Amino acid sequence: MAAVPNQEGHGRLEEILKGVGDLAALPQVVYKIVELTGSTMTAAQEIERVISVDPGFSTKILMLANSAYYALPRKLTSISEAVTMLGFRTVRQLAMTIGVFEMFIGKNDASSLRRRTWWRHSVDTALCAQALAKLTGALAPDEAYTCGLLHDIGKPLLDRYAEATYEEVNVLVEAGMSPLRAEERVFGCNHAELGGAAAHRWGFPEDLSACIRDHHVEKPESPTSRLAITVLANEMAKRIVAGSGPEGDSAEDQEWKSYPEWATSVLGFDEARLAAASRACAEAIASKSAMGAF
Numbered sequence: 396m397a398a399v400p401n402q403e404g405h406g407r408l409e410e411i412l413k414g415v416g417d418l419a420a421l422p423q424v425v426y427k428i429v430e431l432t433g434s435t436m437t438a439a440q441e442i443e444r445v446i447s448v449d450p451g452f453s454t455k456i457l458m459l460a461n462s463a464y465y466a467l468p469r470k471l472t473s474i475s476e477a478v479t480m481l482g483f484r485t486v487r488q489l490a491m492t493i494g495v496f497e498m499f500i501g502k503n504d505a506s507s508l509r510r511r512t513w514w515r516h517s518v519d520t521a522l523c524a525q526a527l528a529k530l531t532g533a534l535a536p537d538e539a540y541t542c543g544l545l546h547d548i549g550k551p552l553l554d555r556y557a558e559a560t561y562e563e564v565n566v567l568v569e570a571g572m573s574p575l576r577a578e579e580r581v582f583g584c585n586h587a588e589l590g591g592a593a594a595h596r597w598g599f600p601e602d603l604s605a606c607i608r609d610h611h612v613e614k615p616e617s618p619t620s621r622l623a624i625t626v627l628a629n630e631m632a633k634r635i636v637a638g639s640g641p642e643g644d645s646a647e648d649q650e651w652k653s654y655p656e657w658a659t660s661v662l663g664f665d666e667a668r669l670a671a672a673s674r675a676c677a678e679a680i681a682s683k684s685a686m687g688a689f
């Protein structure tokens with residue numbers, strides 16, 4: 396799959412991006428939190444200043460800090476206390492998750508349902524990426540989480556900012572066309588190209604934007620471990636969720652060689668390591684419900 400859209404497609408991508416540009420305020424708040432929580436020099440009060448301008452985010456932080464999961468003896472009412480208690484890493488993950496969630500809210504029931512499914516898949520992929528990073532030591536786990544969470548951000552952007560709707564893609568896919576080809580036919584670009592370009596426009600780090608852009612490229616020019624973790628996490632999340640249905644095979648029964656070869660070799664995975672990775676991902680997805688707040 397080529398990473399560069401054709402001439403006509405490129406024009407349409409630019410057009411969609413113009414609409415996406417108006418939305419830049421939200422990811423900037425999220426990005427500011429991600430940036431601040433990434434530094435050990437940051438004080439909780441500094442993060443509080445950024446969070447408190449966003450009532451939705453402030454509420455979520457307090458809800459999570461006060462949830463049964465942490466079983467605190469007394470209720471926390473201040474954002475900086477909550478930030479200190481939860482830790483920067485959790486706040487960082489929550490910022491990304493909530494920031495992304497806003498983009499997944501649909502205009503009607505059908506689009507909401509579609510976006511909820513994408514959102515769940517994004518969180519599952521984030522958890523798998525984090526588990527793979529821990530297992531391999533090839534990337535900081537919270538950076539892997541971010542890559543997984545944002546890899547398909549182009550889908551809700553297409554659905555929301557392009558003139559056509561994703562419904563038309565689904566019709567073509569049901570008729571047998573591959574999802575990426577169908578997106579290109581309907582929108583003039585696919586979700587990976589649009590997501591990568593939007594991330595670049597929002598000022599996200601270049602390696603994160605590249606990861607979003609290249610996650611469906613068959614033979615990437617820069618096969619980094621960040622990209623390999625994202626690609627495998629995406630695949631594993633899909634297989635684990637499909638495998639948990641009544642008709643599915645368990646994830647471990649999947650043919651391991653069907654994972655992209657370049658990605659398994661970048662991470663040094665043989666069959667046994669891949670099976671262990673798949674188990675770690677399945678556990679990560681299963682533990683998600685323990686957090687309650689998501």
Ligand SMILES: [Fe+2]
Pocket residue numbers: 546547586587610611
């Ligand atoms: Fe994707």
Ligand SMILES: [Fe+2]
Pocket residue numbers: 516520546547629
């Ligand atoms: Fe995906």
